[in-house]
Amino acid sequence: QQQVKQSPQSLIVQKGGISIINCAYENTAFDYFPWYQQFPGKGPALLIAIRPDVSEKKEGRFTISFNKSAKQFSLHIMDSQPGDSATYFCAASMMDSSYKLIFGSGTRLLVRP
Amino acid sequence: GAVVSQHPSWVICKSGTSVKIECRSLDFQATTMFWYRQFPKQSLMLMATSNEGSKATYEQGVEKDKFLINHASLTLSTLTVTSAHPEDSSFYICSARDARAGDTDTQYFGPGTRLTVL
Numbered sequence: 490q491q492q493v494k495q496s497p498q499s500l501i502v503q504k505g506g507i508s509i510i511n512c513a514y515e516n517t518a519f520d521y522f523p524w525y526q527q528f529p530g531k532g533p534a535l536l537i538a539i540r541p542d543v544s545e546k547k548e549g550r551f552t553i554s555f556n557k558s559a560k561q562f563s564l565h566i567m568d569s570q571p572g573d574s575a576t577y578f579c580a581a582s583m584m585d586s587s588y589k590l591i592f593g594s595g596t597r598l599l600v601r602p
Numbered sequence: 603g604a605v606v607s608q609h610p611s612w613v614i615c616k617s618g619t620s621v622k623i624e625c626r627s628l629d630f631q632a633t634t635m636f637w638y639r640q641f642p643k644q645s646l647m648l649m650a651t652s653n654e655g656s657k658a659t660y661e662q663g664v665e666k667d668k669f670l671i672n673h674a675s676l677t678l679s680t681l682t683v684t685s686a687h688p689e690d691s692s693f694y695i696c697s698a699r700d701a702r703a704g705d706t707d708t709q710y711f712g713p714g715t716r717l718t719v720l
Contacts, residue, residue: 520707521707523707523708523709525711530693530714530716531713531714532606532608532695532697532711532712532713532714533646533695533711534711535708535709535710535711538707538708578645578646582707584707587634587651587659588634588699588707588709589636589648589651590636590646590648590697590709591648592645592646592647593645594644594645595644595645
């Protein structure tokens with residue numbers, strides 16, 4: 490019940506295309522859903538985050554869509570660029586659990602020029 | 603933005619020795635810090651949660667006597683891998699949370715420390 494399932498495991502997109510990564514969770518007590526970007530040999534960097542009371546949040550080329558009833562959320566990267574090639578992790582946390590982040594398994598994105 | 607640093611960025615040690623990794627919040631006070639371990643091409647696995655001035659809370663399966671965590675100040679947490687063995691070789695990453703900030707859920711991650719045990 491603490492798991493966050495992420496798909497796909499890997500994704501190849503042409504430059505300018507839309508990259509879509511999906512996550513699903515079971516625990517309805519989760520109340521914070523961030524997305525992190527990680528380059529090889531580096532720590533994760535926060536991209537964008539959303540709370541369950543909002544269905545969509547957009548920051549630049551990055552958009553989170555959140556479906557509370559389906560217990561799913563997704564990251565959309567518009568106009569994908571080669572510099573976006575990285576591993577993306579979704580995560581979830583809840584206040585009652587000391588804000589511990591439960592990470593998805595990650596998606597390796599490759600954007601071809 | 604909030605910056606978290608780690609030192610060293612990489613370390614190589616002999617089997618049986620102990621290694622200390624430092625995690626610092628540079629421009630904010632971290633009331634809570636988290637330690638993660640990441641194996642190649644895998645996700646981040648939470649090892650422990652530490653609150654300033656109190657004992658760390660370890661996740662199930664993590665040996666607290668092997669991975670010693672100290673959070674002595676609001677800007678510094680340390681992870682000591684005692685009697686390291688080759689299977690402890692991994693990428694160790696810390697994160698920090700500022701409970702007094704407006705967005706209390708946000709965790710800021712350090713750049714990670716690559717540990718190789720020979």
